[in-house]
Amino acid sequence: MSDSKKFVLGIFDDEDVLLKAVGKIRGAGVKIHEVYSPFPVHGLDEELGYKRSRLPIAAFMFGALGTTLALVMQIWMLGVDWPMIIGGKNHVALPDFVPVTFELTVLLAAFGMVGTFLVSSDLKPWKDPKLLDIRITDDKHVMAIDLGTNRAVEVASINALLKDSGAVEVNNKDVDE
Amino acid sequence: MQVTSSVRKPLITGGKTVHDVTEDICKQVEGKPSKLWLMAFGISVVTLLIGLVAVVATVWEGIGMWGLNKTVGWAWDITNFVWWVGIGHAGTLISAVLLLFRQKWRMAINRASEAMTIFAVICAAQFPILHMGRPWLGAYWALPLPNTFGSLWVNFNSPLLWDVFAISTYFSVSLVFWYLGLVPDFATIRDRADGIRKKIYGALSLGWDGAAKTWSRYESVSLILAGLATPLVLSVHTIVSFDFATSVIPGWHTTIFPPYFVAGAIFSGFAMVLTLMLVTRAVFKLQDYITIEHIELMNIVIIVTGSIVGIAYITEFFIAWYSGVPAEQYAFYNRMQGPYWWAYWSMMTCNVISPQLFWFKKIRTSIAATFILSIIVNIGMWFERFVIIVTSLHRDFLPSSWAMFYPTIYDAGVYLFTFGLFFTCFFLFAKFFPVINMAEVKSIVKSSSEKTAA
Numbered sequence: 001m002s003d004s005k006k007f008v009l010g011i012f013d014d015e016d017v018l019l020k021a022v023g024k025i026r027g028a029g030v031k032i033h034e035v036y037s038p039f040p041v042h043g044l045d046e047e048l049g050y051k052r053s054r055l056p057i058a059a060f061m062f063g064a065l066g067t068t069l070a071l072v073m074q075i076w077m078l079g080v081d082w083p084m085i086i087g088g089k090n091h092v093a094l095p096d097f098v099p100v101t102f103e104l105t106v107l108l109a110a111f112g113m114v115g116t117f118l119v120s121s122d123l124k125p126w127k128d129p130k131l132l133d134i135r136i137t138d139d140k141h142v143m144a145i146d147l148g149t150n151r152a153v154e155v156a157s158i159n160a161l162l163k164d165s166g167a168v169e170v171n172n173k174d175v176d177e
Numbered sequence: 178m179q180v181t182s183s184v185r186k187p188l189i190t191g192g193k194t195v196h197d198v199t200e201d202i203c204k205q206v207e208g209k210p211s212k213l214w215l216m217a218f219g220i221s222v223v224t225l226l227i228g229l230v231a232v233v234a235t236v237w238e239g240i241g242m243w244g245l246n247k248t249v250g251w252a253w254d255i256t257n258f259v260w261w262v263g264i265g266h267a268g269t270l271i272s273a274v275l276l277l278f279r280q281k282w283r284m285a286i287n288r289a290s291e292a293m294t295i296f297a298v299i300c301a302a303q304f305p306i307l308h309m310g311r312p313w314l315g316a317y318w319a320l321p322l323p324n325t326f327g328s329l330w331v332n333f334n335s336p337l338l339w340d341v342f343a344i345s346t347y348f349s350v351s352l353v354f355w356y357l358g359l360v361p362d363f364a365t366i367r368d369r370a371d372g373i374r375k376k377i378y379g380a381l382s383l384g385w386d387g388a389a390k391t392w393s394r395y396e397s398v399s400l401i402l403a404g405l406a407t408p409l410v411l412s413v414h415t416i417v418s419f420d421f422a423t424s425v426i427p428g429w430h431t432t433i434f435p436p437y438f439v440a441g442a443i444f445s446g447f448a449m450v451l452t453l454m455l456v457t458r459a460v461f462k463l464q465d466y467i468t469i470e471h472i473e474l475m476n477i478v479i480i481v482t483g484s485i486v487g488i489a490y491i492t493e494f495f496i497a498w499y500s501g502v503p504a505e506q507y508a509f510y511n512r513m514q515g516p517y518w519w520a521y522w523s524m525m526t527c528n529v530i531s532p533q534l535f536w537f538k539k540i541r542t543s544i545a546a547t548f549i550l551s552i553i554v555n556i557g558m559w560f561e562r563f564v565i566i567v568t569s570l571h572r573d574f575l576p577s578s579w580a581m582f583y584p585t586i587y588d589a590g591v592y593l594f595t596f597g598l599f600f601t602c603f604f605l606f607a608k609f610f611p612v613i614n615m616a617e618v619k620s621i622v623k624s625s626s627e628k629t630a631a
Contacts, residue, residue, distance in 0.1 A: 013195075014623075015623065034390065035388070035389040038195065038199075038619055039361075039619040040392045040616070041620070045389060048389055050393055056401055073321065078333055078334075081330065096334040099336075099343065100339060100342045103339075103343050109401075113401060113402070114398060123360070128384060129385060137364045137385075138365060139198075
């Protein structure tokens, strides 16, 4: 069964107008599906009520994993599996293990976090992004309002609200699910 | 609200709109390659192939093809290695450190400098790999892989091993940082293209759709990556300097090395960024994005780091005298007065004196002067590494083993090979990838463009 979602798209060409519009439209009780932008707009996530990303936590966890793996590897290899006296130092000469531990911490933190980001944002080479408007990656900000989740509000008033808050165009778009 | 400063000079000139940014940058990627580009690319490939002869000869015959001897066991190879790694420091420094400091002028130059970083590190890696003699066995010497000698593991107490981890981490994290920055721009190119190009750039863009949620995560990932990359940049050249500083050779065994090497790396990295940016700017007509303001700011970084390097040279010299250790004193006396005096004084002139010219505003805002000085700085930085490495080795504790190092044509050939590799990669990047970070530059069009600042 092919469902189709109906969207109203408000097209904005100024990030400051867009920011105010988001506050105004959400204030009027309209749920915004998502806003698409060609560049990061600071404060937009707060206006949309998005929670702060938990990716830093992921980075910390992967980093801690890197530290642990690096220390376990070095201590096991040089301290347990094949102990050798190198330069008259202890088998487990911890200060010497600092550089490799640091590098592996950074490596795992960075790769772990970026990997988590790609998975959580569903970014992959074979994905078709199905843009609602081709100008999103050029110079227009597009506010998408899903009519399905806004049945209580009339379409005409959503259109008027978008126009009032500074949208340069208001379009309708059906998307096949 | 965007705050427009009345004291800061605009970072984008020519009254560009957001759409103009897309047009100006995508034009380079979409158009047919220019004659100038084809010529430059052709020369790079030919250089690469000529150099390849020396590389093949080195691998086939062995390290004996180089001019090394029993006394000077390290010379051009490690000099070139440190030189390339140093150059590779500017990119991530610009994109990470300047991001943490919220310096918006990084946005026009970060993409190309990161690309430069990646290619420079690839070039650097050629030297230790080739110096292994039998590189196909290298993985067992450099990485903790299980093996049939025990397993006899690698030595985690050795700075050479730390280098393996530092450089490969630096390379892969820089690569990820760079690629992540490219994703939104690949999406822009994808949406303007059709056919096979759309498929390729579409795959590269990972299905980017510019959703606010994704941007929000993306920003937080960039910030954390910058936070991780900053100590990483500093660690890499610190660890490279440990290769020397942890030894007991007079002239190497000094605690000043880590900060001194890091400053030198930033110094030479910025010089190489300037050399490349001035060419890229002219060839691709990007004068409105890479402005005189950008060039001046980079030149200021060169004065600062160049002065740190100068002070480091003088400190090192003073401490050698003050230490009262005859071997240490002789190492420095020999640098200045010995058979390699010309290398020492080239280094001093190029690195200490020449960047001081940038105190004059006329010189630091002149494109011709900046271009010449940026090349002089890189010549100076090459001599710095050569002086540290060769003059400390060639006259060791036993006068009977004193020797000179004379490079062979193969030493020069391998160095040439890395130049060919570097420029081939850079020209490919400049043609097929957006050379300026469009998404970031678009975000400052409103606040930092000439139109609004006026």
